[in-house]
Every structure is written in structure tokens, then in C-alpha cells.
Amino acid sequence: MILDKDQGIESELEERIGLECPYCGVYAHMSPQSIPDAASLLHDKPKHVGLVYQCDACHAPVFLRFAVREYSENRVELLRNFVELERPKERFAFSYLPKETEVLFREALTCYSNNSFNAFASMCKRAAGSAFDALGEGGKLRGFEEVMAAQGIAGIDDETFAPIKAVLFGSGQNEDLPLLDRAQAGILLEVLKDMFYQCFVRRGKLTRAIKVRRFFVNENASNF
Ligand SMILES: [Zn+2]
Secondary structure, eight states, X not given: OEEETTTEEOHHHHSOEEEEOTTTOXXXXXXXXEOOOHHHHHHHOOSEEEEEEEETTTOOEEEEEEEEEEEOSSEEEEEEEEEESSOOOOOOOXXXXXXXXXXXXXXXXXXXXXXXXXXXXXXXXXXXXXXXXXHOTTHHXXXXXXXXXXXXXXXXXXXXXXXXXXXXXXXXXXXXXXXXXHHHHHHHHHHHHHHHIIIIIHHHHHHHHHHHHHHHHHHHHHHO
């Protein structure tokens, strides 16, 4: 990745980047849109340089930060790896969740999008706890059954699944939670989404759909 004082971007940089777009969520090619002026970089010699790319799918601007590898007389060499300043957001049908669960789960997903996997785990524990309360008596058991069913469907072995169960159903405090890595956090994310779907979203969608059907049946009946 080279920015040249006279020639601008060198061919390597024009090579596009593949990335999950933080706006449209599509894994798309990104083309360079705004490139810093090499002459002023050579003058100031910052350690990091920001570039704006354009998403080929939705044309939104995507900001990336590169570390400078080396300054030479006429050119700036950037390291190939970069930091995404805006990460894609995880989506969920939040409107079906109980209010408190929604607030906590939104924050959990923000932690996840920012790669803060243990903050994510703590927020998952709180979100799950509030969901069990909202489900009323036997709520925790209901959640547990859904999660065990999800483990079976996804074919996750017990050893891998133990920390996920500990986060969601352990009776201890936050300081007793196991440390999660990216892979475990990913499983926790999908399992909790599934549990919320089974406990709230599914029922909400089904009752809403049936209500609409009934409404039209009654409308038609009253027309005859
Ligand atoms: Zn896009």
C-alpha cells in the first residue's frame, strides 16, 4: 500500500478491499474514494492515516485507518491491515422483547460489535436475567430448555457449550463469569438470539399474524 507524492495512489492501493459494510451489511468490495495528500503526510509524518472507501453495494462512505509502515523521500508506505472505524451492527427484532431486555440486549450487541467480548458476556447475563423475570415463574427453566434444544440442533459439544451455559444460567456474580474469546462469544450471541426468538419473537409474530388474519375474516364476513 503506497501513496506517492507525484503519482498519487500506486496500483496496489487501487486493488479493492472486501469488507462487511457497516451500512448495508453486505459483504462488498470497497473502492478508494478519498485519499490523503502524500505531500502533507510526508511533511507531518503521522503514525496513522485515514482513508475513505466507498461501498460498491450501497455507495456509503466507509472510514478505514491504516498504520504507516515507512516514510521515504517521495512515498508513504502503509501496512495492509487496517482498523474499521465503524463496525457492522448486529440486527435483531428488538421490538418483540420486553422493554428492559431490549435495552440490555442492545447494549450487549454494541459490546459485541466493538469486539468487547467479555463486556458482551456480562450484558448477555443481565439481558437473559431480565428476560427470565419477564417470562414469570419458571422463566429461567423455559430459557434453559430452549438453550439446550439449540445446543442439540446446532450439534455443539458439552465442553464448548459449558462457558455459554455458565454465562446465561450460572448463579454467581459477574466476577464468576468465564472469560470468552471471539469464537465463544459468537456462539453465545447466536444461542441467546435463538432463545429470545423462541421465547418472545416467535409468539409475538404468530399472535400478530393471526390477529391480522382474523381481522380480514371479520371484515369479509361483515361485507356479506
Ligand atoms: Zn454498503
